[in-house]
Amino acid sequence: MILITGAGGQLARRIVAHLRTAGAQVVPGSRNPAEGGRRLDFDLPETIDLTDVSTLVLVSAGYAEDDIVTQRHASVIEAARRHGVKHVVYTSLVGAGDHLAFALAHRATERLLRDSGLSWTILRNGLYAELIGGLLAWEQGVLVSPFNNGRVAAPTREDLAVAAARVAIRAEDHVGRVYELTGVPFSTADIAAELGVEVLGLSLGEYRDRLLSSPDLLPFQPPMLAGIASSVRHDFLGQHGPDLEVLLGRTPAPGLPVAARTARAALPANRAQDGAARSLGG
Numbered sequence: 001m002i003l004i005t006g007a008g009g010q011l012a013r014r015i016v017a018h019l020r021t022a023g024a025q026v027v028p029g030s031r032n033p034a035e036g037g038r039r040l041d042f043d044l045p046e047t048i049d050l051t052d053v054s055t056l057v058l059v060s061a062g063y064a065e066d067d068i069v070t071q072r073h074a075s076v077i078e079a080a081r082r083h084g085v086k087h088v089v090y091t092s093l094v095g096a097g098d099h100l101a102f103a104l105a106h107r108a109t110e111r112l113l114r115d116s117g118l119s120w121t122i123l124r125n126g127l128y129a130e131l132i133g134g135l136l137a138w139e140q141g142v143l144v145s146p147f148n149n150g151r152v153a154a155p156t157r158e159d160l161a162v163a164a165a166r167v168a169i170r171a172e173d174h175v176g177r178v179y180e181l182t183g184v185p186f187s188t189a190d191i192a193a194e195l196g197v198e199v200l201g202l203s204l205g206e207y208r209d210r211l212l213s214s215p216d217l218l219p220f221q222p223p224m225l226a227g228i229a230s231s232v233r234h235d236f237l238g239q240h241g242p243d244l245e246v247l248l249g250r251t252p253a254p255g256l257p258v259a260a261r262t263a264r265a266a267l268p269a270n271r272a273q274d275g276a277a278r279s280l281g282g
Contacts, residue, residue, distance in 0.1 A: 001052055002026045002168050005040055005076065006059040007033065010130075011091065014161030015057060015168070024169055027053075042072035048079035055171045056080050057089045057164060060109070062102060065220045069105035070112075077112050087119040087171040089164060094126045095180055096153075096239050101220075101227040110178075121167055121174040126182040127228065127237065129154040129255030133191065133262030135228065142200045143263065145188040146207035146229035151238035154255040155183035163247040179243040183255040194260040204230055 002019055006012040007028030019026040029040040041047040042061050050056060061072045073090075080088055090113055093106040106124075113120045132154045137144040160181060167174050192199045202210075207229055211222035231237050244252045 002055045002057065003029050003038065003050065003053045004057045004059065005029050005042075006061060007037060009059060011157055011161055011164075012057075012059045014158060015059070015164045018162055018165035019168065022165065022169060024165075040076075042075055045075040045079065048076055050079050050083040050085050053080075053083065053085050055087045055089065055168050056085045057091070057168050058109075059091050060093075060106065062105065066102060066105040066108075069102075070108045073105070073109040074112055077109075077116050077118070080118055081116060085118065087121070087175070088113060088116075089121045089123065089168050089171065089174075091160075091164060092122050092124045094124045094153075094182060094237070096182075096237050097127070097231070099227065099231045099236055101224045119171070119175050121171065121176075122178045123160070123164055123167065124178060124180050125160050126153055126155050126180075128157050128160070129183065129258040130157055130262045131228075132232075132255070133259035134266070135225065136188065136191065136263045136266070138267055139200060142198050143188070143192050143195065144200045144202060146202040146204060146226075146233065147188045148201060148233035149187060149189065150231075150233040150235045151185040151187045152232050153182035153185040153238055153240040154259065155181055155244055156253050156255055156258050159183070159244060159248060159252045163244060166247055179247060180241050181244040181247070182240045183244065183252050185238045185240055186254075186256040186259065190256055191260050191263055194256060195264060204233070 002024055004012050004016050007016055007030040016026055016028045028037040030037060031041045033039050039047055058076055062069055092110055093103055097103050110122055132152055163181060188199055208226045211225055
């Protein structure tokens with residue numbers, strides 16, 4: 001049986017759907033499970049029941065400070081050991097993202113897995129195309145961006161879900177592998193051209209001030225989002241590799257149209273920061 005954590009999230013829901021389409025025996029796990037799901041509360045380790053699970057897809061519980069996220073993941077990995085899980089697939093962060101504020105929890109979790117004695121696969125996901133589009137804002141019909149001319153190799157959430165499902169189904173073929181899952185790079189200028197609009201650039205200082213003045217963000221989120229903007233504008237996240245294409249068995253879907261659709265959906269209200277922040281955990 002394959003169990004997917006965080007099944008209420010967008011990535012996990014897609015993974016579950018693809019596994020079911022493939023005919024796999026799959027159980028969604030979440031804090032508030034729907035019918036047929038299994039309750040898993042990472043903050044209550046005693047609720048983490050992985051009995052009869054052969055493969056665990058651990059979707060990062062990234063919506064918190066890094067120490068909290070790391071402890072949550074540690075509790076799940078310990079439960080996997082306790083209940084005899086054979087293989088863990090972990091959705092981590094692309095290696096080029098080591099500059100990001102939330103990278104530490106991912107790297108700590110990777111170390112926990114390597115030291116656990118469990119069989120594992122690490123999927124280092126690039127930042128979602130949906131997230132990049134969601135970090136853009138609008139002012140009087142002009143796209144507002146803190147990314148300058150930086151490019152980001154952002155894959156779609158859908159392709160990452162397909163890749164995770166394929167790995168989970170054939171876990172024995174991916175033991176001890178680390179995959180860097182990125183898409184075709186694009187920039188804010190590319191998004192603006194897709195939408196037929198102009199771009200107003202923000203400095204990092206201006207963007208940071210906007211984040212810090214937002215009443216909708218939790219304390220850890222402004223530095224997290226500012227770090228993404230800084231890494232993109234300095235072109236640290238523009239590297240693209242072949243791993244996603246290998247796992248999919250086809251060319252990945254372009255992230256640019258998805259990012260553009262997400263940015264367009266923010267019109268006319270400027271609600272991008274809050275929506276993007278919510279999407280970081282999956």
